[in-house]
Amino acid sequence: MATMLDLDASVLADHLAEVTDWVANLAGAPQKIADLGSGTGTGTRALAQRFETATIYAVDSAESMLERLGRKMAENGLADRVVQVHADLDNQWPELKELDLIWAASSMHHVANPSKTFADTFGALTPGGMFAVVEMDGFPHYLPENLGFGEPGLETRIRAVIDNRGWNKYPDWEPQLVAAGFEVQQREFTYDYAPDPSVVGPYAHVMLANVRAGLADQLSAEDLATIDALLDQHNPEALINRTDLQLRGGRTVWAARRP
Numbered sequence: 001m002a003t004m005l006d007l008d009a010s011v012l013a014d015h016l017a018e019v020t021d022w023v024a025n026l027a028g029a030p031q032k033i034a035d036l037g038s039g040t041g042t043g044t045r046a047l048a049q050r051f052e053t054a055t056i057y058a059v060d061s062a063e064s065m066l067e068r069l070g071r072k073m074a075e076n077g078l079a080d081r082v083v084q085v086h087a088d089l090d091n092q093w094p095e096l097k098e099l100d101l102i103w104a105a106s107s108m109h110h111v112a113n114p115s116k117t118f119a120d121t122f123g124a125l126t127p128g129g130m131f132a133v134v135e136m137d138g139f140p141h142y143l144p145e146n147l148g149f150g151e152p153g154l155e156t157r158i159r160a161v162i163d164n165r166g167w168n169k170y171p172d173w174e175p176q177l178v179a180a181g182f183e184v185q186q187r188e189f190t191y192d193y194a195p196d197p198s199v200v201g202p203y204a205h206v207m208l209a210n211v212r213a214g215l216a217d218q219l220s221a222e223d224l225a226t227i228d229a230l231l232d233q234h235n236p237e238a239l240i241n242r243t244d245l246q247l248r249g250g251r252t253v254w255a256a257r258r259p
């Protein structure tokens with residue numbers, strides 16, 4: 001998961017910048033920011049770089065994620081403005097209040113009781129403060145329809161299995177945010193581009209290796225053989241040797257303001 005999150009940050013940096021631009025336009029100049037479920041710090045870093053004088057509180061229940069985040073912030077010269085907060089949002093809200101901006105990317109569908117977390121978030125914001133909830137619109141697409149071997153449409157079949165498993169499932173958060181007292185705007189951000197193969201190849205490799213490890217029992221023998229060939233670094237058709245990978249996907253963002 002941590003490797004995947006770091007790769008996600010480097011491959012989709014421009015897409016993330018588009019999202020933080022929009023949030024920055026709505027949020028003004030926040031000085032006190034929290035990143036809920038910060039993981040390895042993709043959002044924390046983007047926020048610290050976007051808001052150059054702000055302090056960012058990176059909140060996560062996993063110490064291993066926070067350790068990795070701490071190393072990354074130090075490498076990027078941001079350690080003096082990023083505070084690690086080890087807390088489980090399902091239990092007690094951490095000692096954080098009078099925040100100007102709260103960011104929660106791909107984390108609200110993990111908490112046990114989102115309504116409680118939204119109410120906690122509302123209480124921790126200053127009036128006029130902004131809560132940005134970000135969710136990925138499913139697993140990114142990256143394979144061509146026809147790989148030149150195997151049955152065409154492998155990615156569509158993989159997506160069907162993933163959807164069936166309920167991975168990354170979340171509701172439209174707007175009703176629960178409104179019930180907590182927020183005024184909500186919603187926007188979709190999409191991307192469709194061919195990043196440098198040396199960057200997208202390893203990213204696609206990690207994603208497909210996760211699929212191979214987790215879903216092998218639900219894919220046909222032919223598709224598994226195709227996946228193995230794509231993961232075999234000595235194969236010229238492998239993901240890390242291909243030049244035809246195109247990343248397609250998107251994110252939904254709910255910008256919720258405390259009146």
Ligand SMILES: C[S@@+](CC[C@H](N)C(=O)[O-])C[C@H]1O[C@@H](n2cnc3c(N)ncnc32)[C@H](O)[C@@H]1O
Pocket residue numbers: 005036037038039040041042043059060061062065087088089090104105106107110111112
């Ligand atoms: C899919 S990751 C997203 C990480 C990061 N926001 C990003 O966009 O790359 C979800 C993160 O939420 C954290 N998380 C899940 N449940 C949590 C909870 N109850 N309290 C605090 N953090 C939680 C996980 O440890 C994980 O780091």
